[in-house]
Amino acid sequence: MKQRAPLTLAAVTAALAALTGVAALTAPATDGKAADTKAATAARMPVERSLLVCPGPSSSDIAETTYTAFTPGAPAGDGKGSARLLGATAEAKPVLEPKEPGKPFGATASGADAPALTGSADGALAPGWTAQLTTKVSVGRTRGVLGVGCTAPGTDFWFPAVSTAKGREDYVHLTNPDDAAAIVDIKLFGPDGPAKPDAGSDGIRVDPKSTKTVLLSTLVPGAQLADATAHVTTRAGRVGASVQVGEEGVGADWLPAAADPAGSLVLPGIPADATSVRLVVFVPGAEDADLKVRLAAPGGSISPAGNEQLHVKAGMTAAVDLKDLTRGEPGSLLLTPSDPKKSAPVVAALRVVRGSGAKQEIGFIPATAPVGVRATVADNRPEENTTVLALTAPGADAKVKVTASPGTGGGEPASQEVTVKAGTTQTVALAPAGGKGSYALTVETLSGGPVHAARTLSLPHEGIAMFTVQALSDDHSTVSVPKAAQDLSVLTR
Numbered sequence: 001m002k003q004r005a006p007l008t009l010a011a012v013t014a015a016l017a018a019l020t021g022v023a024a025l026t027a028p029a030t031d032g033k034a035a036d037t038k039a040a041t042a043a044r045m046p047v048e049r050s051l052l053v054c055p056g057p058s059s060s061d062i063a064e065t066t067y068t069a070f071t072p073g074a075p076a077g078d079g080k081g082s083a084r085l086l087g088a089t090a091e092a093k094p095v096l097e098p099k100e101p102g103k104p105f106g107a108t109a110s111g112a113d114a115p116a117l118t119g120s121a122d123g124a125l126a127p128g129w130t131a132q133l134t135t136k137v138s139v140g141r142t143r144g145v146l147g148v149g150c151t152a153p154g155t156d157f158w159f160p161a162v163s164t165a166k167g168r169e170d171y172v173h174l175t176n177p178d179d180a181a182a183i184v185d186i187k188l189f190g191p192d193g194p195a196k197p198d199a200g201s202d203g204i205r206v207d208p209k210s211t212k213t214v215l216l217s218t219l220v221p222g223a224q225l226a227d228a229t230a231h232v233t234t235r236a237g238r239v240g241a242s243v244q245v246g247e248e249g250v251g252a253d254w255l256p257a258a259a260d261p262a263g264s265l266v267l268p269g270i271p272a273d274a275t276s277v278r279l280v281v282f283v284p285g286a287e288d289a290d291l292k293v294r295l296a297a298p299g300g301s302i303s304p305a306g307n308e309q310l311h312v313k314a315g316m317t318a319a320v321d322l323k324d325l326t327r328g329e330p331g332s333l334l335l336t337p338s339d340p341k342k343s344a345p346v347v348a349a350l351r352v353v354r355g356s357g358a359k360q361e362i363g364f365i366p367a368t369a370p371v372g373v374r375a376t377v378a379d380n381r382p383e384e385n386t387t388v389l390a391l392t393a394p395g396a397d398a399k400v401k402v403t404a405s406p407g408t409g410g411g412e413p414a415s416q417e418v419t420v421k422a423g424t425t426q427t428v429a430l431a432p433a434g435g436k437g438s439y440a441l442t443v444e445t446l447s448g449g450p451v452h453a454a455r456t457l458s459l460p461h462e463g464i465a466m467f468t469v470q471a472l473s474d475d476h477s478t479v480s481v482p483k484a485a486q487d488l489s490v491l492t493r
Contacts, residue, residue, distance in 0.1 A: 047477060047479055049126050050126040051152055052119055055242045056175075056213070058112060062137060063111060063112065068105070068132050068133075070104040071121065071125045072101065085097075117131075130376040133379075134457065141169075142252040143466075147457055147468030148470070153176075158347040159230040159243050159349070162230045170243055172214045176237060177240070179209070183206075184234050185201070186204065186230060186231070189315065196220060198221055229317045242256055243255040249360065256471070267334075267348060267366065268454040269456055277324070280319045280351065281319075284347065289312045290344075292308065292335070295333060295334070296394065296423055296425045333350060349365065363467055363469050371445060372473070374442060374443065376472065382407060390427050392420065393423070393448065394450070398448035402428050407438060409436030414432050415430075457470070
């Protein structure tokens with residue numbers, strides 16, 4: 001029998017990276033002691049496969065949806081790759097098929113039949129692959145601009161700022177990209193703790209390659225929760241999860257999942273002209289949280305008068321109306337423990353309104369993780385004043401590089417280095433030279449930090465300041481691959 005060559009640990013790690021998009025292994029110890037430090041030193045390698053899930057955009061027959069996908073990096077020629085976003089159905093027809101890094105690709109769909117999407121990118125198109133769907137509904141109960149970034153599937157999601165109150169319709173969109181069914185539980189927490197659930201809130205089945213929407217108010221019949229937190233988890237399988245919110249008289253938008261529970265949070269990108277800002281916070285642990293509330297504005301951090309502190313009881317949702325917090329300047333909300341020695345993890349999101357009276361429009365800003373090494377948001381528009389990028393450095397000065405890609409219809413990329421002082425929010429309006437069509441914005445951390453970022457896309461309609469805000473977070477385009485000369489044959493000796 002022909003003997004196989006030994007399989008190195010680095011090769012196994014690279015194979016795992018190709019399958020999952022994320023991998024980090026260390027060399028095994030062979031004598032009960034820690035492995036040699038030099039052998040376990042990790043190098044960063046580009047991921048070889050990325051997976052994204054996008055919810056179904058709208059139930060409106062007059063909805064107009066744009067899908068945009070982008071991979072930052074060099075143009076075609078530096079490596080081969082492929083990417084496809086497919087309708088999340090058994091038929092799975094391609095909707096979007098980007099061809100090369102460094103260039104955004106777009107597609108459009110009309111009406112309520114526009115599908116939820118699943119898809120993967122391989123090779124040169126995988127590292128940092130980003131997709132966005134933006135929907136505009138001009139009239140009706142769900143009118144507005146609804147934007148959401150497509151996400152990797154997962155098993156645990158937090159959604160502060162949901163509601164089951166009269167006049168609100170909050171739908172959880174669950175999309176299963178895999179070949180086996182997923183089983184999902186949804187729990188709601190209001191100002192008095194866990195809401196009494198209907199029997200249907202546990203064990204929700206999402207069939208393979210399909211999507212399901214769940215109206216939150218049906219899970220707690222009769223409960224009028226003005227401010228609540230939804231916790232979505234899976235018992236089996238994995239899903240993409242997002243909440244679509246429609247509010248009577250105020251429009252509609254997506255509420256993405258918030259960053260994981262943490263003692264300190266950043267909620268970036270509150271528009272300068274916000275007329276109403278409402279903060280919703282939930283404590284998932286057993287200890288109450290006492291938080292300091294600050295606004296990081298262009299000139300520094302300030303405490304909102306009368307709302308400098310917030311106490312949140314364990315297992316309960318608290319909300320505070322911050323009104324027109326920004327007062328004409330863009331900003332980001334910073335939540336930190338009142339006592340650094342007593343830090344209770346929390347999740348949080350903002351409900352933001354622009355305009356007044358019959359011209360109001362709603363949007364949501366969840367707490368978000370830092371941009372890390374690099375982060376990208378797709379579907380920015382070249383028209384003047386439509387796209388604003390907000391950058392926040394909560395703890396230390398930072399320098400970042402912002403790059404605008406060519407547009408879907410051409411143009412030359414543009415870049416700019418920006419210094420963000422600690423405790424401030426700086427805004428950037430950058431577009432490709434001569435760009436036509438939508439483009440992508442990529443933020444790279446050069447020094448200092450961490451930095452948090454969000455993009456506001458404004459598409460006014462008949463005097464209504466329609467908008468949507470998307471946060472940027474690390475694209476995890478590389479994985480740790482140990483520099484190990486050791487091979488796995490040692491495990492069988």
